[in-house]
Amino acid sequence: KQEVTQIPAALSVPEGENLVLNCSFTDSAIYNLQWFRQDPGKGLTSLLLIQSSQREQTSGRLNASLDKSSGRSTLYIAASQPGDSATYLCAATGNQFYFGTGTSLTVIP
């Protein structure tokens, strides 16, 4: 069974910092790795999807990388803003989606 771990569980940074969120998975036989954002009391919003044949994806200030061989993905957020405060979840997808428990990010103005 796929196990997905996200470290750290919580992170607090001052506005303007660059930061990295980590996601690790135990089974490298995945189709994709997808990063989501979840605001309190809300559903999940897809941020980036990296297919298994890709190494990274970029969208604006976000960059996600994937290393299947080591079972790791990172989400890099450049020049963080208070509006980035949310919980970030990664999901490793095979036939099903397996989610990590998330990293709660607070960006302090």
Add this chain to the structure above:
Amino acid sequence: NAGVTQTPKFRVLKTGQSMTLLCAQDMNHEYMYWYRQDPGMGLRLIHYSVGEGTTAKGEVPDGYNVSRLKKQNFLLGLESAAPSQTSVYFCASRSAGAGVEQYFGPGTRLTVT
């Protein structure tokens, strides 16, 4: 495009009562999923469907039933609610294929007393 919608948004049940959660999507997606989200445990898959008329068990299916009579709708039923089913329930959908995103509904917050 409404995307993925869920009905109701909130519900309080007494132990032993039954209810049905409705998920609807207007994106013509083949795959639909029901998850529950609990503090410290992330999202766990309850049941899923790969097409109209088909359903399959996920990681935590006990106590739940599902039906997919129409492609756009995926129903989650609780026949006899238990306090352990207090959770936030999310529905999601996606197209068939390996490199596609999953889209989520806004969630249903269920409390069983």
